[in-house]
Amino acid sequence: MKLTFTMTKDIHESDALVLKLCEEVRPYLPESAAGSFEIALSEAITNAVKHADIPDGSGPFEVMLLKRCGLLVVVITDPPGTKTFYFPKTIQPLDEIDAFAESGRGNSLIQACADSVRYCVRKGRNRLLMAFNTEDAGAEKSKSKNLEVHDA
Amino acid sequence: MALVIRDADSPNGSKVCIASTDTPRLTAANAPELKADVTAMVGQGYKHYVVDLSSLSFLDSSGLGALVGLLQSVEAGSHVCVCGINGVVKQLFEITHMTKVFKIHNNVDDAVNWLQELA
Numbered sequence: 072m073k074l075t076f077t078m079t080k081d082i083h084e085s086d087a088l089v090l091k092l093c094e095e096v097r098p099y100l101p102e103s104a105a106g107s108f109e110i111a112l113s114e115a116i117t118n119a120v121k122h123a124d125i126p127d128g129s130g131p132f133e134v135m136l137l138k139r140c141g142l143l144v145v146v147i148t149d150p151p152g153t154k155t156f157y158f159p160k161t162i163q164p165l166d167e168i169d170a171f172a173e174s175g176r177g178n179s180l181i182q183a184c185a186d187s188v189r190y191c192v193r194k195g196r197n198r199l200l201m202a203f204n205t206e207d208a209g210a211e212k213s214k215s216k217n218l219e220v221h222d223a
Numbered sequence: 224m225a226l227v228i229r230d231a232d233s234p235n236g237s238k239v240c241i242a243s244t245d246t247p248r249l250t251a252a253n254a255p256e257l258k259a260d261v262t263a264m265v266g267q268g269y270k271h272y273v274v275d276l277s278s279l280s281f282l283d284s285s286g287l288g289a290l291v292g293l294l295q296s297v298e299a300g301s302h303v304c305v306c307g308i309n310g311v312v313k314q315l316f317e318i319t320h321m322t323k324v325f326k327i328h329n330n331v332d333d334a335v336n337w338l339q340e341l342a
Contacts, residue, residue: 083252106311110318113283117251170324171295173288180284183318 072099072138077131080150082120089113092136096143099205108203111184112145114177115199119147123197124154142186142202149197156197158190225249225257226274228264231335237270239338241331244279249286257289265296272297273334277307282315294324302326302341304334 074095078088093109100108119132135146165179182188185201192198225246231239242264249257264272272293276282294303306328308316316322328334 086248086250086252089250106314109281109311110283110315113250113281117283117285121251165319168319170320171291173291173295174284176284176287176319180315180318 072136074136076134076136078116078120078134079131080120080123080125082117085116085120086113088134089116092134092145095136096203099138099143099207100203101206104203107184108143111181111201111203114180114184115145115147115201118177118181119149119197119199123149124156125150126152126154138205141205141207143205145199145201145203147199148193151196153197155192155195225253226260226264228260231273231331237342238268239271239273239335240264240267240269241273241275241335243275243277247279248281249279249289250281250283251285254283254285254289257286258292261289261293261296265293269301270298271301271338272303273328273331273338274303274305275307275331276305276312277309277330279307279312280310282312284315284319287315287319287321291321291324302338304328304337306330306334 076088076091078084089109089112092112093105096108097105116134123132132150133148137144159178162178162182165176165183168176168179181201186204187202189200190198225244226242227245228240228242231241246253274290274293290305297303303325305325307330308327316327326337328337
């Protein structure tokens with residue numbers, strides 16, 4: 072499976088895409104992982120839309136969903152021309168964040184909810200890859216020697 | 224408006240605000256609206272707050288931040304209770320350790336009874 076979606080820099084459109092992707096992955100994810108997928112995806116899409124520094128207006132961002140080697144991988148790529156930046160090497164664990172902080176939990180939630188996360192810049196565009204173990208992960212993983220999230 | 228507000232029977236003569244969400248999803252798109260509602264609510268002289276999230280199916284960190292803002296805004300000695308959390312909303316509260324920050328109840332009646340017992 073490989074699906075590609077686009078979205079603009081409009082926070083009011085983001086949630087519809089989250090719901091659509093959650094529906095697409097439902098057959099592949101264990102029921103117990105559906106909530107984690109929705110949380111991580113929502114935070115990742117919101118981060119992209121809120122923080123992408125796009126010089127000339129809106130998107131489109133590219134959101135790719137693919138299934139391989141017992142993993143569901145979501146790849147969120149900023150629009151061409153977006154200012155690239157270096158991602159933090161370490162992300163604060165949720166239990167170390169001030170309980171009364173009103174913001175700053177997004178990246179930590181992504182890290183906590185996805186099975187694997189990678190940030191990179193590819194061809195001049197910021198890219199986030201999140202991987203989630205699928206329902207049939209056990210069988211398919213045995214076929215794969217390397218389950219790291221690789222740049223697509 | 225993201226919150227619907229009504230008064231509860233007040234223990235010890237103090238006003239209790241019961242606020243419930245009128246949207247199934249609280250995300251970055253409507254968190255500013257929720258925050259504005261919270262600010263308006265706090266300005267109405269309530270002593271304690273019960274936030275009923277039973278109709279909510281999804282909450283993200285922005286929505287959660289607006290609820291934390293309520294905790295930050297209330298006067299000393301006030302209680303903020305959250306009730307009706309289920310599914311993904313409950314999962315978010317648990318992984319962000321908000322279950323230790325808010326007083327969590329099963330439903331509005333339980334929360335109001337708890338406040339009355341405090342009085």
